[in-house]
Amino acid sequence: MRILVTGGAGFIGSHLCERLLDEGHDVICLDNFFTGSKDNIIHLMDNHRFEVIRHDIVEPILLEVDRIYNLACPASPVHYQYNPVKTVKTSVMGTINMLGMAKRVKARILQASTSEVYGDPQIHPQIEGYWGNVNPIGIRSCYDEGKRVAETLMMDYHRQNGVDIRIIRIFNTYGPRMAENDGRVVSNFILQALRNEDITMYGDGSQTRSFCFVSDLVEGMIRMMECANFIGPVNLGNPTENSILEFAEKIVTITNSCSSIVYKPLPQDDPKQRQPDITLAGEKLGWKPTVALEDGLRTTAAYFAARIARR
Numbered sequence: 001m002r003i004l005v006t007g008g009a010g011f012i013g014s015h016l017c018e019r020l021l022d023e024g025h026d027v028i029c030l031d032n033f034f035t036g037s038k039d040n041i042i043h044l045m046d047n048h049r050f051e052v053i054r055h056d057i058v059e060p061i062l063l064e065v066d067r068i069y070n071l072a073c074p075a076s077p078v079h080y081q082y083n084p085v086k087t088v089k090t091s092v093m094g095t096i097n098m099l100g101m102a103k104r105v106k107a108r109i110l111q112a113s114t115s116e117v118y119g120d121p122q123i124h125p126q127i128e129g130y131w132g133n134v135n136p137i138g139i140r141s142c143y144d145e146g147k148r149v150a151e152t153l154m155m156d157y158h159r160q161n162g163v164d165i166r167i168i169r170i171f172n173t174y175g176p177r178m179a180e181n182d183g184r185v186v187s188n189f190i191l192q193a194l195r196n197e198d199i200t201m202y203g204d205g206s207q208t209r210s211f212c213f214v215s216d217l218v219e220g221m222i223r224m225m226e227c228a229n230f231i232g233p234v235n236l237g238n239p240t241e242n243s244i245l246e247f248a249e250k251i252v253t254i255t256n257s258c259s260s261i262v263y264k265p266l267p268q269d270d271p272k273q274r275q276p277d278i279t280l281a282g283e284k285l286g287w288k289p290t291v292a293l294e295d296g297l298r299t300t301a302a303y304f305a306a307r308i309a310r311r
Contacts, residue, residue, distance in 0.1 A: 002026045002064065004107075006057050006098065007071035009036030011177045012112070012170075014044075015214045016069060016221060021047055028063060032056040035074045040177045057094035058086075062101060067225060068109040070098045073147070075114070077140065077267070078183035084142035091146030092153070099157040102164070110166040110225045111154045113233060115274055116144045117169060125241075125275040128169070128233050139267075151233065158231065166224050171237025171276045175214030175296060176303035185209065189248050190297075190304050193257035203266035205245025210275045212238035213296035216289040223285040230284045237276035238289040254297050255305075 003020050007013040008029030013036065020027050026049045029041060033054060044050045055061055057072045073090045074080040080087040095111065102109040118126045119134035134144045157163040174186040181187075192199045220236040242250075245261070252259055281287045 001066040002028070003067040003069070004028045004030060004063055004065040005069045005071060006030045006094070007036060007073065007112075009033060009038065009041050009052070010071060010075075011040065011175070011179060012173060012214060012217065013069075013071045014040035014177055015175070015218050016071070017041060017044060017050065019218050019222065021050055025049070027051070028053060028065065030055050030057065030061070030072070032072075035079050035179060035182075037179070057097055058089045060097045060100070062104070064105055065101075065107050068098055068102055068107050069112070069221065069225065070095060070109060071112045073112075073143070075143070075182075077143075078181065080143040081139060087142040088146045091143075091150045095150040095153050099153060099163055103157065103161050106164075108164040108166065108225065109154075110168065110221065111150055112221075113151050113167055113169045114143070114147045115169055115171040115235070115237065115276065116140070117148050117151065119144060120272060121274070124273050125239065125277040126235065127277045128235060128280055165231050166227070167232035167234070168221060168224050169233050169235050169276075170217065171212060171235065171274065172209050173212050173214055173217045173237075175300055177214075178300070180304070180307070185244060185247065186211065186300065187304070189251045190255065190301050191308075193251050193255040193259050194301065194305055194308060196258045198262045199248050199252070199259045201244065201248060201261050201263045203244070204263065205248065205261070206243055207266070207272045208241045208243050208274060209247070210238045210241050211247070211293060211296070212236070212289050213291035213299075216291050220281060220285060220287045223287050227285055234281050234284065235276040235278050236281060236287070237278065238293075239276055239278050240293065241275045242293070250294065251297060251301070254294065255301050
């Protein structure tokens with residue numbers, strides 16, 4: 001098939017492009033390179049079935065494709081809060097443009113939504129039927145509410161125009177090619193540990209997250225895209241819950257670091273608990289994560305160590 005991946009030069013997008021090429025598809029990577037990087041896709045450039053277009057999905061574009069994976073949007077607070085209005089535009093106008101293309105060329109489109117649609121959840125673990133607890137005027141709203149509207153648009157284009165849609169809600173994902181400056185817990189902790197710097201803990205470390213290795217997520221995304229009679233939304237993430245403090249301690253051990261942990265105040269609207277219920281993904285897609293946290297962290301730490309060594 002001919003497949004478009006918006007945000008294809010990003011962390012998750014580059015792994016998805018790689019996997020789709022390995023399966024023999026023609027892949028178009030569309031990216032404005034705000035948070036994406038050519039380094040993430042440089043190894044794919046010699047593949048004659050791979051094409052890169054520098055483009056911002058806030059502006060319309062017409063391409064003839066069979067599948068659209070809509071991943072374009074800055075996903076870390078550091079990046080999406082840098083220009084919150086642009087973040088909302090990417091999720092809303094960008095999704096409208098991609099849905100318009102899908103409607104015109106009769107392509108199937110998958111929206112990469114997020115666990116952030118659940119906000120600071122009042123039920124645990126989170127199921128797809130939970131409507132969320134989101135602050136519509138907070139500093140994270142540009143991302144949270146943008147993704148919620150993107151889901152709304154997907155459903156309305158499906159109901160009104162018969163567009164063939166799929167919706168996934170991605171929980172914390174990690175692995176090689178994560179941006180070093182994204183301000184998220186995995187990259188922050190690993191880089192600080194590798195440099196033997198103090199590890200910055202926001203809050204008391206009791207807040208929880210569930211971490212899914214990127215190859216597991218990509219497998220779930222492809223299964224969802226090719227699932228015949230299920231449009232979602234569906235949670236994709238690792239249901240194994242870890243406190244942030246436990247997570248920091250694992251990284252110190254894996255990297256043989258001398259780092260100490262220092263505590264700082266928890267940012268506004270930072271969720272206290274985040275854990276997916278993936279029952280639906282198991283039933284509909286036969287999917288569950290397979291990469292153990294320690295194995296994934298070792299692979300990710302090795303990636304960052306190699307980047308540091310090249311400087």
